[in-house]
Amino acid sequence: MQITITGSLGNIGSSLTRNLVKAGHEVIVITSNENRTIEIEALGAKAAVGSVSDAHFLTEAFSGSDAVFAMTPPNLGGENVIANTTKAGKAFATAFQVAGVKRVVMLSSIGADLPNGNGPIEGLYHIEQIYKDLEGIAFTFLRAGYFYTNLYNDIPVIKGMNAIGANYPAETIVPFVHPDDIATAAAEELQRVPEGNEIRYVISDVRSAADVAEVLGTAIGKPTLPWVEFTDEQSLQGMTQAGVPAEIANLYTEMGTGIRTGKIQSDFIQYASQVTGQIKLEEFAKDFAAKF
Known part of the structure; x- marks a missing residue:
């Protein structure tokens, strides 16, 4: 299979690329940073350099792909985040249709069932709605838990305050996920084609x-x-x-x-x-x- 991955060689992309190359697939990794090309090729994949907000670029990158792993960058643009994230989702949707992609695995999140009150996850809600309306494409929405790796952001707080915390109490129950577990689930889904759209929660x-x-x-x-x-x-x-x-x-x-x-x-x-x-x-x- 020819499988295209968005998200470059980040926490998920590196592991996912290795999994798919090892399984014998032709893997194309989209990156906005041309300097990542050597790393991508070292893993046995091909690099496609461009912006995930550019529908024309995405169409070319997706052309001939049997499946696509769709991941929009977090905090896209730094401001107008929800609008920019949704815009990127629309660019993906256009590219899927024009390139004739039939199978897409989208990285989503817990809370993406909510239209508001979920912070940056709102953008993923809008993208899920856009994708659901596309005909002829089998989508799996991977709703991931709270990334363990986000806890690294608490290191300065621990060192400065000798405490860790957030704006919720100690008894709050949180579903967590490790990027490697997301990569494993994504690899599984990219190599199968369901009859219709599906939601799969990925929680570690x-x-x-x-x-x-x-x-x-x-x-x-x-x-x-x-x-x-x-x-x-x-x-x-x-x-x-x-x-x-x-x-x-x-x-x-x-x-x-x-x-x-x-x-x-x-x-x-x-x-x-x-x-x-x-x-x-x-x-x-x-x-x-x-x-x-």
Whole structure:
């Protein structure tokens, strides 16, 4: 099969590319950075350099592909994030149709069933709706949990405050995922064609925020590391003071609120509460400790 991957060689792309090349497929990796070409070719894949917001480029990159892994960059553009993310999704949709793609696996997220109140995930909601209206294409929407790797952003807070936290309390239950588990699920889906559109949740572990503090704290030699619940205002202020653009800080604060109320994780917990990923929080904690 010829399979095209978007997302370059990021946390998911590297592992996914290796999996598919090993399985004997012809893999094309889309990247916006020409300097990644050598790395991509070293993995046995071909590079296509261009913007995922350019429908003409995407059409050429998707031409002849039996399947596509569709991933829109997070925080696209730094401002007008939802609009830019949705615009990229429309460019993908146009390219799918013009190039004649019949199979697409889209990286989505828990909370993508919600039209609002989910922060940056709202853009993925809009893209899912766009794709659902396309005829003749079998879509699988991979709704991933909260990335373990996002917890690396808490390292400065732990070092500065000797605590970890967010704008939700310690008892909050959060579905987590490791990028390698996403890559495994994506590889499986790209090599099969369902009869119609499907939703597949990709979750590695389901843990409380208190568990996160305890497990990560133990791994870094701080077994009593507390989980601190910030107010929405404190969360927003902390991000903006750290240099996060105001719009993105507001979106991530809104996402935290959605996790606090349970609305973002509710669809997974109520209707699809299977943990299919293999990498548990304790295993990720080893990588966290190495970076700490």
